[in-house]
Amino acid sequence: MRVIDTENWAWFLFEHDGALLLDACCSMSAVTYNYMIRLNDAERAQYESEGRSYLSQLAHAIHYSVPIAPNTQSIYQGRNVQQEFAELATAAVKAWRSQQLQ
Structure with missing residues (x-):
């Protein structure tokens, strides 16, 4: 897994085995949480067309x-892959941040 792009305090975009994963920073009242989805074909096409603004x-x-x-009536409910990729994402962010400091 590797970090492709990020928007500070909003999201990370990861690539893993050809899949694109968007990790969105969210909050609900006093609770802050991350919600990671695997981009589906339509979302991926829109990202490839519109870039970072689409991810935002x-x-x-x-x-x-x-x-x-x-x-919730959220169309994203049930798409959270955070548990599956949490360790890989954490390692990828650490490696990415380490590169940014060099």
Whole structure:
């Protein structure tokens, strides 16, 4: 896994085995959490067309849909792959930050 891009305090974009994963920084009341989704074909095509601005819009949409809320209508509910990739993502961010300091 590697960091492709990031927007400070908003999202990280990772690549892992050809898949693109967006890790959005979200909050619900006093709770801050990350919500990571694997970009589907339509999202990936839109990212390839619109770039970073699309990822910011997508992270915003995830955040405001509150996919972790009990009675949510979020279209992102059930797409969280955070647990599956948490360790790899943490290692990738550490490596990326280390490179930024050099």
